[in-house]
Amino acid sequence: MGKVIRLFGLTISCYLFSGWAIAEHIYEKQDPPRELTAEQAANAAANYQKYCTLCHGEDRQGHVNDHAPSLRSKSLFESGVPHSILRPLSYGRQGTAMGGYLDEVGGPMTLDEVWDLTYWLFWQSGAERVKLTENPVQGDIQRGEVVYQQNCASCHGKNGEGVTAPALGNQSALAHNKDEFIRYAIEKGRQGTPMVAFEGKLSEADIDNVTAFIRSKASGWTMEKPVLHALPTPDEYVINPKNTDPDFNLSEGKYVSSEDLFAALEAHKKMILLDTRVTSVWQRAHIEGSIPFPYYSELEDKVTDLPKDVQIVAYCSCPRAAAEYVVEQLNDLGYDKTAVLYEGIFGWMNMGYPVMRAEGAIDDGQTEPEH
Numbered sequence: 565m566g567k568v569i570r571l572f573g574l575t576i577s578c579y580l581f582s583g584w585a586i587a588e589h590i591y592e593k594q595d596p597p598r599e600l601t602a603e604q605a606a607n608a609a610a611n612y613q614k615y616c617t618l619c620h621g622e623d624r625q626g627h628v629n630d631h632a633p634s635l636r637s638k639s640l641f642e643s644g645v646p647h648s649i650l651r652p653l654s655y656g657r658q659g660t661a662m663g664g665y666l667d668e669v670g671g672p673m674t675l676d677e678v679w680d681l682t683y684w685l686f687w688q689s690g691a692e693r694v695k696l697t698e699n700p701v702q703g704d705i706q707r708g709e710v711v712y713q714q715n716c717a718s719c720h721g722k723n724g725e726g727v728t729a730p731a732l733g734n735q736s737a738l739a740h741n742k743d744e745f746i747r748y749a750i751e752k753g754r755q756g757t758p759m760v761a762f763e764g765k766l767s768e769a770d771i772d773n774v775t776a777f778i779r780s781k782a783s784g785w786t787m788e789k790p791v792l793h794a795l796p797t798p799d800e801y802v803i804n805p806k807n808t809d810p811d812f813n814l815s816e817g818k819y820v821s822s823e824d825l826f827a828a829l830e831a832h833k834k835m836i837l838l839d840t841r842v843t844s845v846w847q848r849a850h851i852e853g854s855i856p857f858p859y860y861s862e863l864e865d866k867v868t869d870l871p872k873d874v875q876i877v878a879y880c881s882c883p884r885a886a887a888e889y890v891v892e893q894l895n896d897l898g899y900d901k902t903a904v905l906y907e908g909i910f911g912w913m914n915m916g917y918p919v920m921r922a923e924g925a926i927d928d929g930q931t932e933p934e935h
């Protein structure tokens with residue numbers, strides 16, 4: 565069995581006889597990334613508070629909404645800076661509640677801001693970077709699947725779709741995360757989260773096998789750079805302004821089902837649809853007629869164009885966290901004809917209801933935003 569050990573910059577290949585299985589991965593430290601000026605750090609902290617706390621939590625602890633991962637665990641920042649932070653932050657993870665925040669894809673942050681936030685998170689974590697190879701991890705995929713189903717599927721899902729933990733089979737995650745990054749997470753776990761370290765629980769070979777199995781789920785995902793839609797203007801906010809109200813029967817006084825919303829849209833009822841996700845995901849796909857009204861909007865300014873007497877329906881992908889957050893604030897501002905789409909847009913799509921999609925130019929998923 566061939567093993568590669570990295571130590572103080574030297575790469576030593578050593579061959580072990582089977583049975584002599586204990587060759588631990590030793591990781592070389594890597595220089596920390598650039599430091600931020602006080603101003604950049606303050607700006608990054610403010611951006612974190614504005615855009616990220618809803619799901620990742622005030623203290624970067626994670627798991628506040630939508631099982632969003634911790635953004636302070638040691639192993640993530642040892643192995644993941646910048647790619648594994650910068651890329652999901654910039655482009656999002658399609659099919660999950662994590663949207664892209666870079667302006668290039670329709671998000672609210674500049675390239676400088678996403679870099680600074682990436683480094684700010686690193687410095688906040690107090691981790692020291694380790695050097696990982698770019699080499700693929702070799703392993704037995706079939707054996708890896710057995711290990712996966714026994715040890716991982718309960719949280720990550722039978723098909724890597726994510727249940728209470730990240731979607732390991734997600735194509736955008738697989739495009740952005742190198743094998744060694746995945747392997748490192750399995751070996752070391754994610755401190756302060758339900759993801760335990762499998763070092764010592766699984767053999768080195770089985771950690772390789774399960775990594776190879778996860779990699780085998782990658783199908784060559786490509787990132788779409790959407791052609792950005794023009795945002796709707798206030799005169800387009802109300803759908804079917806001349807028609808009657810939908811008169812929804814709301815469960816728990818606030819939720820409308822996808823079925824009822826679809827029926828109301830089909831019947832050309834008058835309403836306002838708010839898409840409360842980060843604007844980049846509205847750009848990718850949204851319910852027709854909806855307006856981007858992201859959860860981080862300065863609401864007092866934004867509501868001036870929003871009539872109070874029209875039924876408002878808010879939705880997100882979370883499936884409800886961002887929409888509920890916005891609706892609560894609207895209620896405080898005196899809007900009482902509000903509803904939240906119960907199943908969220910993913911539920912809506914899974915039930916076969918239509919969305920408007922962006923026409924996207926295809927780009928390869930590996931591009932690093934330049935800086």
Ligand code: HEC
Pocket residue numbers: 611612615616617618619620629630631632633634635640648649650652653657660661662663665681726729730731732734737882886
């Ligand atoms: C609406 C909820 C939500 C918001 C808001 C949100 N995220 Fe996420 N984020 C998620 C979820 C859910 C995942 C995991 C997706 C998956 O892979 O299954 C995630 C994953 C990530 C990851 C990958 C972490 C890992 O361990 O692989 C990073 C980095 C990240 N988010 C950063 C951010 C930053 C920075 C912000 C603010 C600019 C932000 N997120 C805002 C929900 C959110």
Ligand code: HEC
Pocket residue numbers: 626627632633634635637640711712715716717718719720728729730732737741745746747749750754757758759760762774
């Ligand atoms: C008890 C539930 C649970 C089990 C079992 C579990 N995980 Fe996890 N795993 C998590 C959670 C939760 C996270 C996200 C942790 C965080 O907040 O950063 C995670 C994170 C990860 C990550 C990092 C993903 C990323 O994008 O940063 C990998 C890789 C991973 N797990 C692989 C595995 C593998 C392989 C197994 C089985 C050998 C496994 N996990 C078993 C809950 C679990």
